[in-house]
Amino acid sequence: MIHRIFWNAHVRREKLRDRNPEKRIHTDLVFREILPFVREGVKVLDAGGGYGRYSLELARRGCQVVHLDLSPRMLREAQELVREAGFENRVTFVCGKVQDLSAFADESFDLVLSLDAPVSYAYPEEKRALRELCRVTGRTLVLSVVNRLGQLPVVVEREIHLRKSLALSWQFFKNGNWDHPSFFQAMEERMPFLARFLFPPLHAFLPKEIVDAVEDCGLEVRRIVATGSLTRLLSRRTLRTIVRNPKLYEEFLELSRLYDAQFEVLGVGSRVASGLLLVAERKHSGAMV
Numbered sequence: 001m002i003h004r005i006f007w008n009a010h011v012r013r014e015k016l017r018d019r020n021p022e023k024r025i026h027t028d029l030v031f032r033e034i035l036p037f038v039r040e041g042v043k044v045l046d047a048g049g050g051y052g053r054y055s056l057e058l059a060r061r062g063c064q065v066v067h068l069d070l071s072p073r074m075l076r077e078a079q080e081l082v083r084e085a086g087f088e089n090r091v092t093f094v095c096g097k098v099q100d101l102s103a104f105a106d107e108s109f110d111l112v113l114s115l116d117a118p119v120s121y122a123y124p125e126e127k128r129a130l131r132e133l134c135r136v137t138g139r140t141l142v143l144s145v146v147n148r149l150g151q152l153p154v155v156v157e158r159e160i161h162l163r164k165s166l167a168l169s170w171q172f173f174k175n176g177n178w179d180h181p182s183f184f185q186a187m188e189e190r191m192p193f194l195a196r197f198l199f200p201p202l203h204a205f206l207p208k209e210i211v212d213a214v215e216d217c218g219l220e221v222r223r224i225v226a227t228g229s230l231t232r233l234l235s236r237r238t239l240r241t242i243v244r245n246p247k248l249y250e251e252f253l254e255l256s257r258l259y260d261a262q263f264e265v266l267g268v269g270s271r272v273a274s275g276l277l278l279v280a281e282r283k284h285s286g287a288m289v
């Protein structure tokens, strides 16, 4: 309920985020992680697909996409974008939760995506969401979640401004859970619309935690990346210069892909989007790349 209220109210904000150079770089980096698995006719599940940032591009490349999201408003926006682009016969829209994919059979998709943290927002059912995503993966899963260590500075800043305390930050550091403060929860019960204004409850993962959780579900993790780490460490001015120069931009994306996958930065990741991405495969599937 709280999550649906929040995401329904944030369609416009989600789209505006694309203007931020840090977010644009993040999207392009994530897209590079997906591209090796994209072919015409590939069956894709985009779980928590939002307003269609990735589904639309996959449909353009000839994939058959099931686009699932919790928020009817996000779905409506995605449907509109896909229709305007003329790909409505390639995308099916489903209103549902990533933690309940019972409408889909085991291993029914070649490629399963859950990007920019729907699994983290499935909290307190994040483990169930992971089991479901792995179950329906026929070949490859590309998943991104909130990076616990990378997000801690953001939590500290929010909490200091909200109530000059570090209690929630300690909890977040120790178990990865971000819950609404109790005074806010009490108000929300009476006025649910308040859930629009505070970031929704979530679970943030450590790198080893997400790798172990996915491998426990029977997939093999091939790659783990703290997407956006190099970007985060640069000034906005530098990022704008890079983004404006196509040749420099290409080179920067390649450098970032290598840098962000180094063991030493796995706890960093983007500040403006989910900072921990992994690529996993079903053991018997054989790589598509």
Ligand SMILES: C[S@@+](CC[C@H](N)C(=O)[O-])C[C@H]1O[C@@H](n2cnc3c(N)ncnc32)[C@H](O)[C@@H]1O
Binding pocket: 003, 007, 008, 014, 047, 048, 049, 050, 051, 052, 053, 054, 068, 069, 070, 071, 074, 096, 097, 098, 099, 114, 115, 116, 117, 118, 121, 122
């Ligand atoms: C930050 S947006 C990311 C959207 C898209 N994957 C992207 O990368 O552009 C998070 C999306 O997850 C959806 N979401 C949150 N919790 C979910 C859940 N439990 N099941 C399905 N979708 C969920 C939200 O409605 C929202 O559209």
